[in-house]
């Protein structure tokens with residue numbers, strides 16, 4: 001099984017940005033944690049992070065016919081990007097939306113998620129463990 005983990009804007013700043021919302025783990029820490037989890041389960045995992053909407057769309061398109069599942073945290077593009085929604089719809093690869101923070105308890109503008117419309121599951125507020133839960137959902141369906 002091949003899984004692509006995509007992180008959007010400012011997630012490369014994990015560990016520095018707003019620790020009250022996002023914790024102290026860095027982006028390299030996150031990658032290491034997911035890699036370890038996937039290796040233990042025999043899953044092939046690929047990582048991609050970008051601050052640019054089009055680059056995220058390109059990476060989702062590249063996954064077509066290659067990846068079996070996508071874990072995506074589109075960061076702020078969650079709340080604005082029809083292009084990312086359309087890309088996930090286009091490839092029709094099972095996709096899980098992850099947010100480190102509990103977005104539903106935050107500002108009004110974070111209450112809209114476009115990508116969610118194309119996702120099989122959404123996980124919020126579980127910190128970086130949410131990514132591991134997303135992988136497990138894609139593999140085990142729960």
Ligand code: DQA
Nearest residue numbers: 010073075076099100101110
């Ligand atoms: C986030 C929540 C978004 O609202 C925010 O813009 C992010 C991170 C999260 O992981 O909680 O960049 O997706």
